[in-house]
Amino acid sequence: MAKQVRVRIAPSPTGFAHVGNAYAALFNYAFVKKNNGTFVLRLEDTDRKRHVEEAEEVLYAGLSWLGFSWDEGPDKGGPYAPYRQSERLERYKERVGQLIKDGLAYEDEGAVRFKNPGQEVSWNDLIHGEIKFPGDQITDFVILKSDGFPTYNFAVVIDDIDMEISHVIRGEEHISNTPRQLALYKAFGVTPPQFSHYSTLRNSEHKKLSKRRDPVDLRLYREQGYLPEALVNFLCLLGWSHPEGKEVFGLEEFIEKFTLERVRKAGPIFDTKKLDWLNGLYIRQMDNVALASTLNKFISADTSAQFLLQVVPIIKERINKLSDVENLLRFFWEKPQIGREMFENEKSVEFISFALEALRGTENWTLESVNEALAQRVKNKGYKTGEFFMCLRLAVTGQKITPPLNESMVILGKEEVLVRLETAQKVFLT
Ligand code: GLU
Numbered sequence: 001m002a003k004q005v006r007v008r009i010a011p012s013p014t015g016f017a018h019v020g021n022a023y024a025a026l027f028n029y030a031f032v033k034k035n036n037g038t039f040v041l042r043l044e045d046t047d048r049k050r051h052v053e054e055a056e057e058v059l060y061a062g063l064s065w066l067g068f069s070w071d072e073g074p075d076k077g078g079p080y081a082p083y084r085q086s087e088r089l090e091r092y093k094e095r096v097g098q099l100i101k102d103g104l105a106y107e108d109e110g111a112v113r114f115k116n117p118g119q120e121v122s123w124n125d126l127i128h129g130e131i132k133f134p135g136d137q138i139t140d141f142v143i144l145k146s147d148g149f150p151t152y153n154f155a156v157v158i159d160d161i162d163m164e165i166s167h168v169i170r171g172e173e174h175i176s177n178t179p180r181q182l183a184l185y186k187a188f189g190v191t192p193p194q195f196s197h198y199s200t201l202r203n204s205e206h207k208k209l210s211k212r213r214d215p216v217d218l219r220l221y222r223e224q225g226y227l228p229e230a231l232v233n234f235l236c237l238l239g240w241s242h243p244e245g246k247e248v249f250g251l252e253e254f255i256e257k258f259t260l261e262r263v264r265k266a267g268p269i270f271d272t273k274k275l276d277w278l279n280g281l282y283i284r285q286m287d288n289v290a291l292a293s294t295l296n297k298f299i300s301a302d303t304s305a306q307f308l309l310q311v312v313p314i315i316k317e318r319i320n321k322l323s324d325v326e327n328l329l330r331f332f333w334e335k336p337q338i339g340r341e342m343f344e345n346e347k348s349v350e351f352i353s354f355a356l357e358a359l360r361g362t363e364n365w366t367l368e369s370v371n372e373a374l375a376q377r378v379k380n381k382g383y384k385t386g387e388f389f390m391c392l393r394l395a396v397t398g399q400k401i402t403p404p405l406n407e408s409m410v411i412l413g414k415e416e417v418l419v420r421l422e423t424a425q426k427v428f429l430t
Pocket of ligand 1: 009010011012044156169170171174
């Protein structure tokens with residue numbers, strides 16, 4: 001019987017969930033679901049300086065928001081607990097002791113070094129194919145620091161052995177660590193897992209995403225109103241090519257079609273323009289009622305559910321992020337600041353007076369009646385439709401870019417529209 005598939009991600013709880021954590025989760029999740037395996041979340045939390053309270057919760061929340069779940073982990077427990085490296089220190093010491101006893105490691109200024117046999121190392125990487133490192137590039141290396149904490153290369157191997165990890169799927173920055181890890185497997189007489197290294201995410205300048213330079217905190221995306229489905233779809237596109245060349249697909253389809261062979265080898269560029277485009281598509285696919293209730297969180301004003309349901313159809317096509325609505329809709333709850341200088345067209349005051357008269361006489365304040373009150377009469381007057389409506393838009397909203405104007409005026413209500421037009425008219429008369 002084939003060995004059970006067990007994969008893991010091993011993030012460090014640094015205080016936020018990084019886009020790179022999501023990227024690692026994505027590949028591992030797809031692979032493990034496809035192979036009916038077990039997904040382990042393990043924490044590399046031995047860097048005490050970086051330990052941040054609640055950091056674990058933030059990490060779990062970020063990954064869960066995107067739809068990832070794990071079978072074993074510090075929060076879930078499991079047969080190989082503990083899943084926090086900080087709780088496994090005794091285990092590392094025990095394994096270091098064994099290497100020393102076997103003559104494969106030695107103490108050096110309070111630390112312990114692994115005695116590297118210096119043999120050529122190679123492995124068949126499931127993404128890159130054969131990778132080889134000449135023996136002279138692998139020197140003795142520290143496995144236990146003088147403070148009693150293990151190094152990454154040592155702890156990761158002990159954990160992967162103990163947790164019976166069958167496949168290690170991680171970023172290419174760990175390719176250079178793999179020879180040391182393979183040397184440790186050999187020393188312990190254990191068959192190593194199969195390794196795969198995907199390309200690391202880069203920014204538009206082709207530099208590795210960094211938390212100082214780039215927006216990498218998943219909370220930023222959530223706060224700006226990116227939908228988790230859109231972000232996941234975007235991450236899939238960055239790292240993998242759909243066999244039918246499709247660009248829009250969900251996590252389920254990704255899992256179904258996923259193979260490590262189709263993981264891209266070239267450095268993927270985290271280009272938020274593409275993400276915005278995808279997010280817009282996902283917003284347009286949302287049901288209006290669901291979208292209305294989601295929008296509530298992105299609007300500073302205290303608006304009614306009815307108002308939100310009214311505005312959804314007129315903004316749905318115009319936003320790429322949910323947070324775009326605040327600027328787009330602000331004129332509904334904030335009267336525009338009108339100044340004469342805003343109106344470039346010399347006919348502005350004539351347009352405004354004309355609109356006032358036409359709208360005052362409109363009885364049923366519906367889209368049909370507002371359209372009727374304006375469109376034909378504007379033409380009959382010989383006004384240029386574009387010029388007229390731009391002036392009206394400025395007078396009613398104070399902005400050049402708004403949702404469709406007549407629809408917006410219907411929602412604003414007749415009284416409010418007339419008040420705004422009168423205000424605008426006054427700036428020309430004073
Ligand atoms: N904490 C490491 C990382 O997130 C884990 C590396 C590994 O998967 O071996 O890059």
